[in-house]
Each structure stands twice: as structure tokens, then as C-alpha cells.
Amino acid sequence: MITINKNEAIPLSKQIYMSFVDKIRSGLLPSGSKLPTVRQLAKDIEVSLVTIMKAYKQLEEDGFIELSKGKGTYVKMQLQPETSKTGQDFDWQLSIPDYLHRSQYARFQDSDASYHFSSSMIDPALFPNQYMDQLIEQVFKQNPRILSQYGGIQGDLALREKMTQNLLKSKIETTAENLLITSGSQQGIDLVARTFVGPGDVVIMEAPTYPGAIDVFRSRGATILTVPIDEDGMRVDMLHALCEKHNPKLIYTTPTFHNPTGTIMPLQRRKVLLDIAESHHCLIMEDDPFSDIYFDRKPPLPIKSLDKSGHVIYLKGLSKTIAPGCRIGLLAASGSIFKRLYAAKANMDLGSPLLTQKVIVPLVDSAKTEQHLKRLRAALKSRRDVVLAVLKEQAPRGVTCFIPKGGLNVWIQLPAWIDSNVLLYEANKRHVSFLTGSACFAIENEHSTLRLSYSYANEKLLQDGVMILCEIMQAMQPSSTSSPTF
């Protein structure tokens, strides 16, 4: 059912605890699932009874499981109001261990809530759909055999050449030979992780950070260490000591409109971060999905633009801004690091589809796209403002947030008396979805934050949905007149 790594520095009981927490939070072990007995698990994964008992005790204390005397141990945490079960169970399958520690997106991405605030997707109405349709017609006329051909492992040359030009705008000097087309940034993260990160390798992440990246690193068995975020992004001042002590292999960062907090890392910090990576010969993965979505002024240049020594692997997604239906992302790296990522891409899928690549070529850097981005920025800023306004007026005291300067998300801090899991459970009943903050933390057991994406729902839905959320929070407020319960 779970896998552990006996060579790792992290204590076994903690590893077992984390494995179950990850699976429970991802919904892979839903409420009511039976856990193996202490004896059985001890036998399966070959560790002592005491170690298992310690992990189970902690899980019980933290409210994830409950022991029913004589009956066994069950998952307690109920994430969503129950829906009917489908299909057969095939009990024997449960004894097959897997390497999937968590998958927050499997839980949150496909939500069909009316007030869909859980994923950073952009409202289809905000794209120039009619124009794009015309454009596609032309693409097909120019490439009559487009459905009959593979795209090549590295990706379409025309697209890579166009993106080389596009990256020059951000002062990233590269060539088409050093670019790889991926199926979205998520595949880029996965590609780097599968190639360079393995059991026990140390990866440094921001806390909080993008859940999809945590999912991937955890699945690789990485030892994740975290650095907190302040208003200027990652606290790079804490990084040096961490690197000295733990010799990390990779630092993952979203310096521009950080996901989920929306903060920007200033140029000075970017330089320090690169210096540290260079002096420790550690890779930086710079994830840059949002830099075109700024609300006030253009953000600082990417870290990759400063990189002369091949330490930065740069990922740019086009799904957020140009064409979500194509799932095209871009990876820029150099030397043997690039060569190995290229070979790994062949193992993953032999290359992204040609069709989606060819469709995107005329959209890159076109006048129409520039116009679209300008409108998109204005529309998203206005949606952000709706959320901030409702929160300011309606949220109970103690609810605070960063004001995002770009990107698609607002990061909300809850007062101590609101548990974000309980809030989500109640919100789901009223068709509101959001991402619990716990999804954005690799290690910390966090339950007083949430990420609200304002990019998918329109202003009316945002207004109403955030209002409902505030109502629920108000109702959770401990009445000042009631007597204490203990």
C-alpha cells in the first residue's frame, strides 16, 4: 500500500506518517478506508511494530484516522460530501504497493463546483476564440498532412525558433537546439524530476509552493526541505545555510507572481539565488507560468536571463495565456543537462503532438496576441479586485491576504478558529470550491490557509461565491456571548 525508503535521513515512522497523510489528503484513501493492521503493515514493509504504532498514533492525534476497537483502523478525514460509489472494488489490488505519494490535482482539478475557485485555469470567455478559429483554418491549409505526422521528440522546429525570439524579450539568450517542447509546464517539472531527482535527493522548495510540483517530487521519493516566503518571495537569506548543511540537488522556485502567494522576487534576490546555486553546483528549476499576467508593471527579468553557466532549467507554460487546449510548455536548458532531458522526453511520450504545436506557432508574439494579453491583464485585475472587495467587506475579522500583483491566485490566511478542511467541506456543499492551503505545503501540517483562483469564474460568480464563503466563515465564528465549551 505504501513504500518507504530505508536509506533516507527522515525517520521511518515519519515517512509512514507522511505517506498516509499524502494519500488521505489526495483522496486516494477516502474516508472509511480500512488501513492495514499494524502487524500486517510491519510485515509488508519490513519495519518494527513500534515504528508503525508510532506513525498510527500520530495519524490518530492529527485527526486523519480513527481506531475502532476490535474492528480496525479507518480513515476519518472526510474531504468531500459523499457521492455514490461506482464500480467493483477488486480487493486484491490493495496489496499492490505503489510509488504515488500524493496527487492533489487529481482531487482539486476536476471539480465541477458552480463557483469554481480551486484551479488556476483561465475562463475560456477571456480568449479571442473567433480569431483563433480562423487562424487554425489557415494552419490546416498550410499543413495538409498535420494529423498524419509525429512532431519529433524535441518538438516542432518552427515553434522552437519562434520561442527563441520570444525569450529574447526577457533577455534569455538561447537557441532552438536548447529548447524542448513539453505538454504543459507540469510535464516539464516531471521531466526534470524523473531525470535528476531520486530517493533521498534533497530538493528545496518554497513554503507554500505549487502543489503539482510537490506531488511530483514526493513521487520521486525526494527529501523536500522548505524555505518560507515573505512579501518578496523566497527568503533567500535562509538558503545559504540550508545548502551548506544539506547539499541539495535542485531548488524549485516560481519567482514571478509566485504560486500561490502572488509575490514577486526582486532582481537582487534572484542574483543571490543564482550565486548560491552556482557555488553549490545545484540546479535551479525556474517555473514561469505567469510573467505575462502583471497588473501594475512588468516583473523583473527571469533568473534564466542571468545564467551563464547552465545552472537554470527554465520552464514557460503557454497554457495560461495563449491556448489552454493545446497544453504546450517550453523548457530551456543547456549542455548535458539539456541532452539528458531530451532523452527522458523520448521515454515519456516520444514527443508532444504536432497538431497542438503547429496551431500555436502563429499565436506566439502576434499583434493579436499582444492585444489579447493586454485585455486579459485588465480582466483578471478587475476579477482580483472583486474578490478583494468582497473579502474586505464580508470576511470575518482575522481573515487576511497578500495582494497579488499578478497571476491568477489570492492566498488567504484564516484565523485560528477556521480549519480550511472543514471550510472546504462546508463550501463544497454550497457548490464553492477552492484549494486548501495544506495542498501547497510539502512538509508543514497547515490548516489555516487557502488559495482562491479568480481566473476561471466571471465577476458575478466571484462576487456570489466569495460572499457564500464569507457567510460560511461568519457562521463558524465562535460567538463572543456563548460560554466556553471547556
Add this chain to the structure above:
Amino acid sequence: MITINKNEAIPLSKQIYMSFVDKIRSGLLPSGSKLPTVRQLAKDIEVSLVTIMKAYKQLEEDGFIELSKGKGTYVKMQLQPETSKTGQDFDWQLSIPDYLHRSQYARFQDSDASYHFSSSMIDPALFPNQYMDQLIEQVFKQNPRILSQYGGIQGDLALREKMTQNLLKSKIETTAENLLITSGSQQGIDLVARTFVGPGDVVIMEAPTYPGAIDVFRSRGATILTVPIDEDGMRVDMLHALCEKHNPKLIYTTPTFHNPTGTIMPLQRRKVLLDIAESHHCLIMEDDPFSDIYFDRKPPLPIKSLDKSGHVIYLKGLSKTIAPGCRIGLLAASGSIFKRLYAAKANMDLGSPLLTQKVIVPLVDSAKTEQHLKRLRAALKSRRDVVLAVLKEQAPRGVTCFIPKGGLNVWIQLPAWIDSNVLLYEANKRHVSFLTGSACFAIENEHSTLRLSYSYANEKLLQDGVMILCEIMQAMQPSSTSSPTF
């Protein structure tokens, strides 16, 4: 530079040997690359000097590396005639170990040979391109916002429903809830491996088998065991003893028009295989890219059609037959096995692009597609016959092959005096490409077989290219009049 697994049953020196062989054969360590010194590697991966020396000695004996006294150890095997090098080297990067053991496709797939016989892709001229273009126009009219939307993690529902119907033709009874859309079968293989296969887990494969699958399992650190092929596919009679002894987690098979040999596993063997998997609670991954490409009669039903207990994960690629430019594959599984694969897909790429899925929906099971498949079968049979005819007339004595009854490949056995690596080196000089047999073996050190794909080049190119290949082989023939050299 390389990673090893100290808990594995395979001796460390053998692991080190295999790691270098894999990297050299994939071109990840090209001819002339310097290997770390024995001392340095012993320090880096923390094993004894003796173990490293043993591995290096074997590598030298097998012709992969050479020791240059006082200068160091270098890769000797030259895979391709040299081309100019591009870009900077970033030497420091070489000290970053990776988890990429091999990637044969990175070496063979992107070949730009005039006589391209190295990859199982279908000639774009064999598709009803004009018809497909018209169809796409309709798709866009019906889905005006197709570029603005994500496809969902599991994949487009309309496509899954259509494929549920399609699978019924092969007596596979499933539902749209138990189907997952993947980016080609390659991603399906990768998905299963990353979820269920880890360091030291035993995977059973056919020998030879599909190189893309070996690449994936090796990258997961699996212990691969092989079962030989005869004219009826995998020798399942040898499987039982292997399972008793090694308790495998997964059996990978291509029972229908096996890649690379083109053989068919009869129904009776399929039943035995499933029985064995059930009695050992081991998963079967049934890869089925070619069942629609039969030359004489329809092949037996897939193993999945017999599976009542959720042991079979079935993969069907649509890239070979319907639309290569879409890279759409399909995975069918049940119970928690399916649920975990679904969650892993979210971690990989958040779902395949919507565009490529919507385009393929009207092509599934349409009358036009049935017509196309009929023509495709005839065209490929005729191309196969061209290859067989030239080989029969022109190949030197000792060259033999299976006659493929379907699929895209012919598997050629060379006489002892032709080394397939040397043959490829000479063939590349004359713009002919093929896949060396060694790519299709997970363990065996094989150099007297090759796979020739007859699906991409037309009949004229096949005729000329295979003729050139025969000329080269003739020239390698040891003259019967010359005196022996030793």
C-alpha cells in the same frame, strides 16, 4: 554520472556495467567521452575499487570502452558517423548524477536518413489526409472554444464513450469511467511504470521486446527478467517457474503482432498467461498498438477481454492507425489500480490536450476509417512483401527472418560474421537507418539481429534501401578463398 541500487539482487558490478552499456548504446555517452577514474567513481557511488574495476574490465572486453595508459578510460563504441558538435559543454554538469539509464528512442527516432527504416511510424501518404482536414473544420465549428479549454485529467468524455463502444468489438467490456486518455501508448507504459514499478521490483518482459518499454522500466530501476519468444510469441511455459522464484510485480507483453518480431500469441497461451498472473497476483500490461494491422486474418481477442479480476492494464495506441499527429492512446484498467493511474496522470501533465482528443472523436469507428484501415492493411502488406522479396534475392546466406503476420516490422537474424552495430554504422553512411536488435533486449548482449520497419518509406525507397543494406552485408562476407586471419 550513474546511479545504482544497493538493495537489489543484481550484483553491483553488473549494475555498473549495465548502466554504462545503456548510456553508451543510447548515445548519452558518445564515442570519446571520458569515464570517471576507478577511484573517483568508487568514491561517488560508495562502492569498492574492486567492484568498479570488475565492471570496467567487462566493458573493455565487450568493446564498449578502452583504457588509454596514463590518459584515462574512454568510450570506444562509435554509433554513428561523426557530425559537427554544437553548443557549449558546461563540464560541471557531468558530475550531476541522473536516473536515466537508457533512451534508445532518443537515438533512433529522430533519424533523418533517406531510407528511414528505424522507427515504426506510418507514411503520412497512407492517411486520408484530405478527408481528415474537412473533418477537422467541422470539429472546430462544433467546438468554437476548443483552444481555450483544458481537457480534464481523465480525458474527453465523448472520446472515452466512443472508445468504450470500440473496445466492445474486441469483447473488452468496460465503461468510460475506467478509461484514461494518454499521450500515446508510450505515456501509458510510463504511467504504469512510475505508479507500480520501483527500484528492485521484478518486471518480466519478452526477449526481444519494444525498446521504449525497456527504456522506461530501466529508468525506474526495475529488475528486468526476460522470457524468450518463439513463433507463437512469449514462451509462457517458462513463465510459471519464473514467477514462483521471483514474485514479479508486472508482466509486459505485446501479444498481437509482437514488436519487434511480428508474432501472434494464440488464445490458449493468452489464457495461460492470465492464469499465471492471477495466481501470483501480478499485473499484466497488455500493449496493443497493432491489432488493426493484420495481413491475413483477424488476430485473437486481447487478453483484457478475458480478464474478470482486474489484473490486466490494457493499452491501445491510436497513433499507428488513425492520427499520428494527435498522439492519443488509451488505457483501460479497473478498481484501485485505475484510480491510482488516474492520480498519476494528473502529476504527469494534468491531462492530455483537448484539441487532439476532440479531433479524433469523429474518426473512431467511422465508415471512412474502416475503409482507410482496409487500404492501410493492403498497402503495408505490399510493403512487407517488397522487403521480403529483396531479402530473399539479395541478402547473403545466413540472413533469416520471421514473416510478420501484421504490424510494421520485420525482425532479421544476421549470420555470426555481421555485427549489427557495424552494419548500422556503414548503413548510416549510405543514408539507411534501422534499429539494432540490441535496442530490443533488456539484458542479453545481442549483436546479430535488427528490426526493419517497412511502414514509413514507400515501396521504391524500401526496394532501394534494402538493396543497399544487402550490398553492405555482401561486402562484409568473409571471402571463402582468402586465408584465415588467425
